[in-house]
Amino acid sequence: MRRVWGLVFRHVAVYRRSWPRLVEIAYWPTLELLIWGFTARFFAQAHTSLQGNPTVLAGAALIAGVLLWEITLRSQLGVTFTFLEEIWSRNLGHLFVSPLRPAELVAGLLAVSVARTVIGLLPATIIAYLLYAFNVFGLGPVLLLFFLNLLVMGWWIALGIVSLLFRYGAGAEALAWTIAFGITPFACVFYPVSALPAWLQPVALVFPAAHVFEGMRAVLLHHRVDWGELGAALALNVVWTLLAAGIFAGQFRAARIRGALISIGE
Amino acid sequence: MDAIVVQNLSKRYAHTLAVDDISFTLPRGGVFGLLGGNGAGKTTTISMLLGLLVPTTGRITILGRDMARDRFAALARMNFSSPYIALPARLSVAENLRVYGHLYNVPKLSRRIAELAEQFNLGELLARPAGELSAGQKTRVALAKSFINKPELLLLDEPTASLDPDTGDFVRTALERYRSESRAAILLASHNMAEVERLCDQVLMMKAGRIVDRGAPAELVARYGRDDLEQVFLDIARNKAA
Numbered sequence: 001m002r003r004v005w006g007l008v009f010r011h012v013a014v015y016r017r018s019w020p021r022l023v024e025i026a027y028w029p030t031l032e033l034l035i036w037g038f039t040a041r042f043f044a045q046a047h048t049s050l051q052g053n054p055t056v057l058a059g060a061a062l063i064a065g066v067l068l069w070e071i072t073l074r075s076q077l078g079v080t081f082t083f084l085e086e087i088w089s090r091n092l093g094h095l096f097v098s099p100l101r102p103a104e105l106v107a108g109l110l111a112v113s114v115a116r117t118v119i120g121l122l123p124a125t126i127i128a129y130l131l132y133a134f135n136v137f138g139l140g141p142v143l144l145l146f147f148l149n150l151l152v153m154g155w156w157i158a159l160g161i162v163s164l165l166f167r168y169g170a171g172a173e174a175l176a177w178t179i180a181f182g183i184t185p186f187a188c189v190f191y192p193v194s195a196l197p198a199w200l201q202p203v204a205l206v207f208p209a210a211h212v213f214e215g216m217r218a219v220l221l222h223h224r225v226d227w228g229e230l231g232a233a234l235a236l237n238v239v240w241t242l243l244a245a246g247i248f249a250g251q252f253r254a255a256r257i258r259g260a261l262i263s264i265g266e
Numbered sequence: 267m268d269a270i271v272v273q274n275l276s277k278r279y280a281h282t283l284a285v286d287d288i289s290f291t292l293p294r295g296g297v298f299g300l301l302g303g304n305g306a307g308k309t310t311t312i313s314m315l316l317g318l319l320v321p322t323t324g325r326i327t328i329l330g331r332d333m334a335r336d337r338f339a340a341l342a343r344m345n346f347s348s349p350y351i352a353l354p355a356r357l358s359v360a361e362n363l364r365v366y367g368h369l370y371n372v373p374k375l376s377r378r379i380a381e382l383a384e385q386f387n388l389g390e391l392l393a394r395p396a397g398e399l400s401a402g403q404k405t406r407v408a409l410a411k412s413f414i415n416k417p418e419l420l421l422l423d424e425p426t427a428s429l430d431p432d433t434g435d436f437v438r439t440a441l442e443r444y445r446s447e448s449r450a451a452i453l454l455a456s457h458n459m460a461e462v463e464r465l466c467d468q469v470l471m472m473k474a475g476r477i478v479d480r481g482a483p484a485e486l487v488a489r490y491g492r493d494d495l496e497q498v499f500l501d502i503a504r505n506k507a508a
Contacts, residue, residue, distance in 0.1 A: 010357065091353060091354050094366070097341060097345075098370060099339075099369065258279075
């Protein structure tokens with residue numbers, strides 16, 4: 001536990017004295033929210049109708065979708081950015097010759113990721129309430145399950161990316177910024193899975209996020225918790241996490257055989 | 267119990283045999299030099315000793331622990347410093363030492379950091395970001411980091427590379443003091459032959475992945491009929507037999 005804290009402290013020490021870094025964490029989620037929030041409000045105002053109108057509800061789903069999808073994006077970036085920081089600072093050599101076990105390294109990365117996700121989303125959550133009168137906590141206790149599922153999805157994507165960094169070195173760095181965004185069309189954040197062409201729907205359904213957002217729309221539009229969708233998201237997250245952990249362990253071992261731990265930043 | 271026992275160690279990459287069936291034993295309480303030209307296999311050997319690299323064949327036992335099965339127990343009791351691996355530049359010196367104190371589970375960490383600050387003359391540097399230090403100051407900090415857990419085995423890769431003579435002497439004196447105060451073994455790879463003659467009890471000479479000679483610096487100098495270890499190094503590099 002103390003070794004995990006050592007790794008977390010290393011990043012806390014950087015953030016606590018660098019306000020630009022803190023701003024950067026919150027910048028994109030806030031910007032996304034502003035763009036989509038005003039878009040939703042425009043559509044809602046274009047229809048001079050009462051609350052409960054499908055357009056208004058769609059606007060709420062849009063804002064909720066932005067906020068929730070940012071959980072996955074931020075948690076993934078939280079892990080990969082933290083790992084890349086170690087590469088950029090040429091510190092990995094010191095870490096890998098210390099008694100820090102790979103599982104502890106991952107635990108430290110995940111802990112930093114949670115902190116970054118919460119810090120990154122807090123301003124956007126407050127702005128959603130103040131500007132658009134949308135309270136994400138109005139989703140109820142099920143929000144916690146949405147949060148955890150999306151957080152874990154970000155983690156296993158990140159573990160996959162870190163595995164690619166072990167395999168291909170810093171040359172795979174660009175993937176850290178792009179892979180999760182590439183999944184967005186299949187996560188069905190802003191539209192139901194049924195909106196996809198029939199042949200694409202099975203692709204979407206292998207991602208836990210698609211089930212989470214179906215569940216989110218069920219709460220917002222029909223005021224019911226779809227436990228089936230939540231169960232599917234949880235089960236898929238377990239499978240993907242085990243797969244990603246296996247790939248991570250395999251690539252870490254392969255990197256030790258190839259000598260890539262020494263040259264990962266080159 | 268010996269500090270390092272290496273048995274029939276080899277490392278083969280796709281088309282290169284970087285280390286070729288080497289064996290050696292280093293007891294505790296001594297300073298040992300690992301010498302050789304570029305590409306001789308020193309860095310590969312040290313990487314395997316640190317668990318960064320998995321050997322193709324052979325066995326490494328460090329402080330009684332088999333590195334293939336129990337490397338984290340050994341790593342907790344050893345440490346490493348190299349001018350080619352940096353400490354996080356944005357962290358202060360004190361924060362860097364605190365991070366590694368946690369990673370090595372050092373008890374009474376604040377007191378230990380104060381001891382190291384005094385020992386390595388870091389008092390005025392503790393609050394400064396590591397990235398703003400001079401090369402000599404960075405070396406002192408890196409050395410302090412490598413002493414944080416009072417290692418029983420210390421591996422050093424060119425500990426005085428690119429340092430001015432004064433800082434180089436400071437580092438060598440610190441190593442001599444640590445050696446006299448502890449039963450630690452120190453293994454250093456260096457291209458500075460005067461440094462090796464001053465510090466090392468025994469030297470392992472590597473070439474093309476093999477250990478081609480070994481002995482005390484004075485023994486090697488006498489065996490090759492030379493004036494100093496640098497000439498011995500050149501003889502070995504140029505295939506002149508003893």
